[in-house]
Amino acid sequence: MSTTLAVPVTIFFASIFTNNILLANYLGMCSFLSVSREIKTSVGLGIAVTFVMATTSLLNWLVYHYILIPLNLDYLRFIVFIMVIAAFVQIVEMIIERVSEGLYASLGIFLPLITVNCAILGVSLFMVIRDYDLLSSFLFGFGSGLGWFLAIMAMAGIRQKLKRAQIPRGLEGAGITLIITGMMALAFMGFAGILNIT
Amino acid sequence: MIQQLLLSVGAISAIASLLAILMVITDATIGNYGxxxxxxxxxxxxxxxxxxxxxxxxxxxxxxxxxxxxxxxxxxxxxxxxxxxxxxxxxxxxxxxxxxxxxxxxxxxxxxxxxxxxxxxxxxxxFNVKEFRGRVESIVDLTHDIKEIIITLIEPSEIEIRAGQFIQFKVPEYELTNEPVYRAYSVASSPSDKTRVELEIRLVPGGIGTTYVHKYLSEGGEVIFNGPHGDFFLRDTDREIVCIAGGSGMAPIKSILLDMNCKGVNRRTRYFFGARSKRDLFLEDTMAELEMSLPDFTFIPTLSEPKDGDNWEGETGLVTNILDKHLGKGSNVEAYLCGSPGLIDACVAILTKHRVPEELIYYDKF
The missing domain is CATH 3.10.20.30 (Beta-grasp domain)
Incomplete structure (x- = not known):
């Protein structure tokens, strides 16, 4: 892979499969556990996460490279990233609520849920640690969102089947979900040799 | 060092202010629905x-x-x-x-x-429903399984109710429930007493609300309820009044009678109260006082299974039989019933048999 596009594209696919933010890094578990009961709602949340990850990674990259680095303030990145994410999500929610009733019902309602989702902040921090350029960061954010979407969809599908299964009482709810998440993570490790990012 | 400190504080403040301004603008334009x-x-x-x-x-x-x-x-x-x-x-x-x-x-x-x-x-x-905060002033045993709870209002300090209405009592999380639930209880006090609410609550084994009231609520404790609710209250007509209750169904009827006493209502009133034995009978003194002060009121308690030691001289038998025996011509009667669904259904049948118009039979089933 020698062209300049190759690296960002690798990052994009790696962030979906081999370096899935949820299954490889176990980030964003809270909403993953609580909203994965039904496929319909997890689709809404998945789209919202994808959108927010892609856009905030872009925004945070710009803030980091054009404000924090020149001022030598990169140690403030945690607090700044969080503020940017929170404000951005809030504004997007207000806009969606105003503009489209359908979009608000399917996606907007989930936005406040993910403002403080650690996977979103995680994506912004990874891109800084790994020193991605603008395009890579955007594709990394977008891919991570899709990966998270994929994981929650799969889990919702499994949990709908689980409704008819007999689960030991102590394992009902979050317990069995975490075990299944672990198995899914193992399955995703099967992709590990195909692509890799560091 | 100082410079670095000022710079970082300045940068954070500037970014935060910028974001805040953006949000305020969005809220005032896009988020403003007028x-x-x-x-x-x-x-x-x-x-x-x-x-x-x-x-x-x-x-x-x-x-x-x-x-x-x-x-x-x-x-x-x-x-x-x-x-x-x-x-x-x-x-x-x-x-x-x-x-x-x-x-x-x-x-x-x-x-x-x-x-x-x-x-x-x-x-x-x-439109009249409000949420009230109150303090338990007293808890008294009326019978072996019915307690009288008097709640003094804190905020708002006064309640406007019609005699016979009920409130929704908020049962907080405790042993039997992991989230707050609401249970309806009739108010037993007179509407003229605006600063207090009196409830009569019978312990239902395993009941979430009644177990809480009987086992966990104590004098001085704070409670939350909303109300008043319900359309069970005395209609302003000239008809004869027949009240029928069993157990803690006493509460709204007592409130209605106290209210009539306050307002000087002189309609002919009979109150049939069913209990099993003497230990299930309560408030006989209050009823005796009301018989003295109301111009035309008779309290007719009946025991279905009086015990040997009860020395009972009043009516014996199911409340339905006693009602059948005493009611007479029902066409000028208006009836108010409060008790279990079984009691109410049986009494409604008796009342209609005596030609009490069905639309003038008001009841509160629980």
């Missing part, structure tokens, strides 16, 4: 600030929709019929709304936002 018109039951119109949940908007107008979770969308109690303005169902409402309710446009008022002109329908009585 003043919208809220029409309730087709006859009351309110001009309200748009953009907030229906539940909160109504609360601002002093209309209290019962809700246990306080607007988090986790109790599903604050249902309201929305005729116009609500838009499509939100995923956060759907777990609480059945297919039937969907057809009737029932919405969860804490989730639906008032963004345009709204038309809703709520029970008329909700």
């Amino acid at each position: 003043i919208v018109k809220l029409t309730i039951n087709n006859n009351k119109e309110y001009e309200v600030k748009g953009g907030r949940p229906l539940l909160a908007t109504l609360m601002d107008e002093g209309i209290f929709i019962p809700s246990a979770c306080g607007g988090r969308g986790s109790c599903g109690l604050c249902k309201v019929k929305v005729l116009e303005g609500a838009g499509q169902y939100l995923p956060t409402e759907l777990p609480w709304i059945s297919e039937d309710e969907k057809k009737q446009d029932i919405r969860l008022s804490c989730q639906v936002k008032v963004k345009q002109d709204f038309r809703i329908e709520i029970p008329e009585e909700l």
